[in-house]
Amino acid sequence: MNIPLTSQLINMCAALLLLIAFAMLSQRRILSLINLFALQGLILAFSTALVAHTSNQHHLYYSAGLTLMLKVLVLPWVLHRLIRKLNIKWDVETMFNIPTIMLVGLALVIFAFNLAAPISQMAGTITKSTLGIAMASVLLSFLMMITRSKAVPQVVGFLAMENGLFFAATSATYGMPMVVELGIALDVLVGMFILGIFFFQIRVAFDSLDLHHMEKLKED
Amino acid sequence: MSYSALFFQLVQNVLVLLAAPLLLGWINQCRAWLQNRSGAGMLQPYRNLIKLFHKDAVLAHNASPLFRATPYILFACMWLAAALVPVLATDLPLSPAVDVIALVGIFALARVFIALAAMDIGTAFGSLGARREMLVGFLAEPALLMVLFTASTISQSTSLITIVETLAHKQFVLYPSMTFAAVAFFMVLLAENARVPVDNPSTHLELTMIHEAMILEYSARHLALVEWASALKLLAYMTIGIALFAPWGIAEGGNWNALPFAVVLLILKLTIAGAGLAFVETMSAKMRIFRVPEFMGTAFLLAVLGLLTHFLLET
Numbered sequence: 343m344n345i346p347l348t349s350q351l352i353n354m355c356a357a358l359l360l361l362i363a364f365a366m367l368s369q370r371r372i373l374s375l376i377n378l379f380a381l382q383g384l385i386l387a388f389s390t391a392l393v394a395h396t397s398n399q400h401h402l403y404y405s406a407g408l409t410l411m412l413k414v415l416v417l418p419w420v421l422h423r424l425i426r427k428l429n430i431k432w433d434v435e436t437m438f439n440i441p442t443i444m445l446v447g448l449a450l451v452i453f454a455f456n457l458a459a460p461i462s463q464m465a466g467t468i469t470k471s472t473l474g475i476a477m478a479s480v481l482l483s484f485l486m487m488i489t490r491s492k493a494v495p496q497v498v499g500f501l502a503m504e505n506g507l508f509f510a511a512t513s514a515t516y517g518m519p520m521v522v523e524l525g526i527a528l529d530v531l532v533g534m535f536i537l538g539i540f541f542f543q544i545r546v547a548f549d550s551l552d553l554h555h556m557e558k559l560k561e562d
Numbered sequence: 563m564s565y566s567a568l569f570f571q572l573v574q575n576v577l578v579l580l581a582a583p584l585l586l587g588w589i590n591q592c593r594a595w596l597q598n599r600s601g602a603g604m605l606q607p608y609r610n611l612i613k614l615f616h617k618d619a620v621l622a623h624n625a626s627p628l629f630r631a632t633p634y635i636l637f638a639c640m641w642l643a644a645a646l647v648p649v650l651a652t653d654l655p656l657s658p659a660v661d662v663i664a665l666v667g668i669f670a671l672a673r674v675f676i677a678l679a680a681m682d683i684g685t686a687f688g689s690l691g692a693r694r695e696m697l698v699g700f701l702a703e704p705a706l707l708m709v710l711f712t713a714s715t716i717s718q719s720t721s722l723i724t725i726v727e728t729l730a731h732k733q734f735v736l737y738p739s740m741t742f743a744a745v746a747f748f749m750v751l752l753a754e755n756a757r758v759p760v761d762n763p764s765t766h767l768e769l770t771m772i773h774e775a776m777i778l779e780y781s782a783r784h785l786a787l788v789e790w791a792s793a794l795k796l797l798a799y800m801t802i803g804i805a806l807f808a809p810w811g812i813a814e815g816g817n818w819n820a821l822p823f824a825v826v827l828l829i830l831k832l833t834i835a836g837a838g839l840a841f842v843e844t845m846s847a848k849m850r851i852f853r854v855p856e857f858m859g860t861a862f863l864l865a866v867l868g869l870l871t872h873f874l875l876e877t
Contacts, residue, residue, distance in 0.1 A: 350736040351736065353736070353875045354738050354741065356738065356875070357738030357739070357741050357742065358741065360867065360871065361742065361745070361864070361867075364863070364864070364867070368856075368860060440856050440859075440860075441856055441860075444859060444863045445863070448863055448866060448867070451867065451870060452870065455873075471874060471875050474874050475875075
């Protein structure tokens with residue numbers, strides 16, 4: 343096995359991203375969830391910068407900087423402020439049986455690895471083997487959105503899914519064009535603010551952030 | 563078998579026997595410091611052992627020979643396990659006899675005997691502890707095996723010596739799969755050695771105790787052997803962790819000149835590992851007993867993920 347060190351580091355980052363995806367899946371506390379999300383962004387920025395360094399793709403440095411700004415600093419700060427204002431800092435969520443969710447997650451990982459295997463054989467990037475992990479983290483974030491009942495963890499799941507997609511784009515094709523990336527970043531930011539307003543509206547209407555209440559909206 | 567190999571084996575046997583209580587004392591001292599207590603000193607486990615060996619043993623009327631034999635079996639198993647792990651030199655005559663699967667088997671043997679002995683007297687606490695120990699054990703064992711399999715797939719062998727030589731000898735390579743394996747192994751270590759998130763090693767008074775509940779009926783030299791065995795088990799787990807995840811600086815083959823360096827490095831690694839363990843124990847709160855299956859399930863899952871990432875990223 344003779345892989346250059348930077349490539350090994352990228353693989354390591356990929357493994358850490360997968361680890362964090364599972365940690366988020368099993369995390370009950372909202373505060374730790376947001377910290378994990380910030381950590382995920384940090385590792386993502388680091389690995390993107392590494393890819394930029396190895397492949398001499400300078401626009402990826404901007405992507406890495408953007409990720410660092412947006413997903414490590416701004417969004418976690420907004421989320422922290424939100425949960426302070428909503429006063430749900432110590433909210434502990436009840437959800438499905440965690441081992442079951444973890445087993446479903448494991449099945450998803452195997453599925454993603456199999457799905458990515460033929461694609462990564464065609465890709466010519468040095469990061470091609472990490473595509474499976476990127477797809478797995480997208481699916482795991484999706485699973486997190488499905489299994490959570492409260493609003494804030496669902497939004498964190500949505501943001502984590504965007505992280506996974508970004509990582510997939512970096513590992514398969516050295517990132518999307520800059521215009522697209524800027525557009526997505528802006529979308530995520532604006533989406534976050536709108537969802538933040540929604541949180542307050544939901545709480546005013548139902549006295550809780552549990553989204554199960556929204557299933558009873560229809561008139562009898 | 564050469565004389566030097568025999569010598570290494572003897573050195574390791576004596577060393578683990580004497581170092582195990584010291585490691586325990588160091589961890590307890592670190593915990594005391596972290597909790598703003600002055601602590602009993604690092605030599606306290608030795609004092610406890612000496613005190614217990616001087617006392618007269620008290621046995622329940624209905625204790626069977628199994629109850630008397632168990633401390634000796636337990637002690638022998640743990641001593642053997644600790645002596646098998648190559649930490650100082652990779653040229654150990656005992657090691658080829660036992661691969662990692664048999665090593666897990668030795669731990670299982672000890673567990674079965676202590677659980678049987680706990681139920682032997684017939685007290686409520688004993689059988690309660692035995693059941694809980696089995697609950698933790700049957701979840702921890704597959705996780706431990708998966709961790710060891712991850713290391714085995716990297717080195718293409720289940721022999722501990724080959725694993726350590728492969729991991730220590732090659733040029734520096736980052737194994738993403740070993741990150742997962744390391745996290746899973748640490749969780750197994752906490753559960754198997756009755757450390758804080760799973761069990762509290764320093765209490766006889768909690769209803770949630772696991773390990774202590776099983777050995778409540780033991781006294782004097784029996785208790786001393788059981789406690790010494792626990793210290794040896796902790797040392798064995800720590801040295802397995804060092805052998806798998808930080809094997810650098812081991813005296814390969816029977817290299818005499820590398821031995822002093824290996825000893826110093828091992829002491830350094832154990833000091834750091836012990837302090838780290840104490841730190842984690844201080845930082846975490848004890849779990850409810852019904853959260854333990856969840857904890858161990860996560861450990862197993864991480865170990866399986868390690869195996870999967872090995873096939874994705876490292877082949």
